[in-house]
Amino acid sequence: MTTEHDHIVKAFDEDLKHVDTVIAEMGGLVEAQLAAAIEAMVQRDAEKAEKIISKDESVDALEKNLDRSIIKLLALRQPMAEDLRVLIAALKIGSAIERIGDYARNIAKRTLTLAQVPAIGPANTVARLGQHVIGMLKSVLDAYLKRDAEKAEDVRRSDREIDAMYTSLFRELSTYMMEDTRNITSCTHLMFAAKNIERVGDHIATIAECVIYLVRGHLPENRRPSDGPDVIPAMSSGLRH
Amino acid sequence: MTTEHDHIVKAFDEDLKHVDTVIAEMGGLVEAQLAAAIEAMVQRDAEKAEKIISKDESVDALEKNLDRSIIKLLALRQPMAEDLRVLIAALKIGSAIERIGDYARNIAKRTLTLAQVPAIGPANTVARLGQHVIGMLKSVLDAYLKRDAEKAEDVRRSDREIDAMYTSLFRELSTYMMEDTRNITSCTHLMFAAKNIERVGDHIATIAECVIYLVRGHLPENRRPSDGPDVIPAMSSGLRH
Numbered sequence: 001m002t003t004e005h006d007h008i009v010k011a012f013d014e015d016l017k018h019v020d021t022v023i024a025e026m027g028g029l030v031e032a033q034l035a036a037a038i039e040a041m042v043q044r045d046a047e048k049a050e051k052i053i054s055k056d057e058s059v060d061a062l063e064k065n066l067d068r069s070i071i072k073l074l075a076l077r078q079p080m081a082e083d084l085r086v087l088i089a090a091l092k093i094g095s096a097i098e099r100i101g102d103y104a105r106n107i108a109k110r111t112l113t114l115a116q117v118p119a120i121g122p123a124n125t126v127a128r129l130g131q132h133v134i135g136m137l138k139s140v141l142d143a144y145l146k147r148d149a150e151k152a153e154d155v156r157r158s159d160r161e162i163d164a165m166y167t168s169l170f171r172e173l174s175t176y177m178m179e180d181t182r183n184i185t186s187c188t189h190l191m192f193a194a195k196n197i198e199r200v201g202d203h204i205a206t207i208a209e210c211v212i213y214l215v216r217g218h219l220p221e222n223r224r225p226s227d228g229p230d231v232i233p234a235m236s237s238g239l240r241h
Numbered sequence: 242m243t244t245e246h247d248h249i250v251k252a253f254d255e256d257l258k259h260v261d262t263v264i265a266e267m268g269g270l271v272e273a274q275l276a277a278a279i280e281a282m283v284q285r286d287a288e289k290a291e292k293i294i295s296k297d298e299s300v301d302a303l304e305k306n307l308d309r310s311i312i313k314l315l316a317l318r319q320p321m322a323e324d325l326r327v328l329i330a331a332l333k334i335g336s337a338i339e340r341i342g343d344y345a346r347n348i349a350k351r352t353l354t355l356a357q358v359p360a361i362g363p364a365n366t367v368a369r370l371g372q373h374v375i376g377m378l379k380s381v382l383d384a385y386l387k388r389d390a391e392k393a394e395d396v397r398r399s400d401r402e403i404d405a406m407y408t409s410l411f412r413e414l415s416t417y418m419m420e421d422t423r424n425i426t427s428c429t430h431l432m433f434a435a436k437n438i439e440r441v442g443d444h445i446a447t448i449a450e451c452v453i454y455l456v457r458g459h460l461p462e463n464r465r466p467s468d469g470p471d472v473i474p475a476m477s478s479g480l481r482h
Binding site for chain 1: 305308312315316319321322325326329332333336415418419422425426429432433436460
């Protein structure tokens with residue numbers, strides 16, 4: 001892997017650093033948004049949720065900014081090989097981070113409803129899933145900034161744990177619903193919140209793949225289905241009726 | 242808007258045509274996948290669903306192919322202005338189409354479960370939502386191939402109808418669940434299937450924005466929240482308990 005010092009054109013180094021800075025800023029903001037969204041969900045804090053929703057525009061603005069910078073760089077600097085890969089990867093990473101911001105926003109929107117209905121236990125399991133994904137997001141952003149493909153591989157692998165946690169959570173929530181129909185509203189929104197978190201895991205895996213691509217010049221060979229874990233069969237319904 | 246005839250480098254014209262061909266092919270395949278997924282869901286046809294799931298790899302392969310072509314073009318042709326915009330838009334459109342393929346696959350996976358539980362009426366409402374979105378997908382692909390920004394604007398606007406249909410469907414499914422807990426499994430999977438379709442609508446709106454960007458050189462001004470309609474409040478639960 002070449003380092004920034006190998007570059008001949010110094011100005012281009014600065015440009016690439018700027019791209020990294022914007023991605024670090026976007027990543028940090030989205031990480032904070034996601035952490036706050038999960039906290040607000042557990043605390044059933046509608047006020048905090050509203051703040052998260054209104055802040056999502058800053059993420060979108062940063063992504064547009066990033067896109068513009070990258071397109072300008074492509075046009076003006078006509079980069080080749082590794083520099084081109086960095087820019088294409090940054091474009092895709094920016095779009096993945098923006099989507100993660102959308103999921104944080106959606107969890108916050110659901111919290112507005114969850115705050116109106118009685119609290120239920122599985123909210124804490126959803127939050128644990130969230131903590132796990134936030135850890136992955138930190139790691140993948142770090143892997144990007146350090147151009148560390150091995151760390152990215154680790155993150156990509158840990159997406160499987162998320163899938164397993166999500167599947168068990170889905171069962172738990174289904175059981176709660178069947179036991180008491182008054183739980184249906186909260187369980188439904190928690191299911192979607194969990195699904196949002198699981199999708200965040202998918203986007204983190206995509207970012208990890210971009211890091212691997214930009215460092216090694218090719219995508220990882222083994223295919224990762226990007227539509228989440230396999231769907232849970234109708235077991236619980238069959239058991240109960 | 243300049244046409245292909247204005248280009249000086251004829252070979253580049255051919256390259257751009259190839260990009261359009263791949264996008265048309267991917268789009269056609271994903272449209273067929275989505276239509277089949279919705280048909281299989283209504284018919285509770287697990288065999289058809291399995292076929293859809295296995296075919297998703299072709300979509301992923303086409304996207305990787307498209308990415309590679311675009312990156313090669315960026316490196317070799319060093320395109321400026323409009324050509325650069327076309328390539329960046331194509332990169333984003335390819336990734337949106339691939340995601341739509343993932344949603345079709347996820348609906349098919351849920352059909353494997355739905356086929357095991359009794360049929361319920363709202364599946365037809367989900368299918369109607371699906372038909373609407375398939376129409377939008379056709380239109381946006383057409384708008385891309387014809388570089389028709391106005392048509393893209395129309396598609397982008399119609400995403401709001403999807404949001405309204407989804408919201409009403411969510412209420413219908415919640416009511417079914419509360420009326421009979423035996424409906425919970427099918428309703429949950431239909432809710433997620435509907436959510437998948439609603440997300441497809443979001444990705445179509447993103448494609449529409451890319452078309453507007455590539456034709457006009459800038460994104461539409463008015464912001465569209467990309468995390469779906471506002472979450473439905475806990476009304477039904479409050480009414481019943």
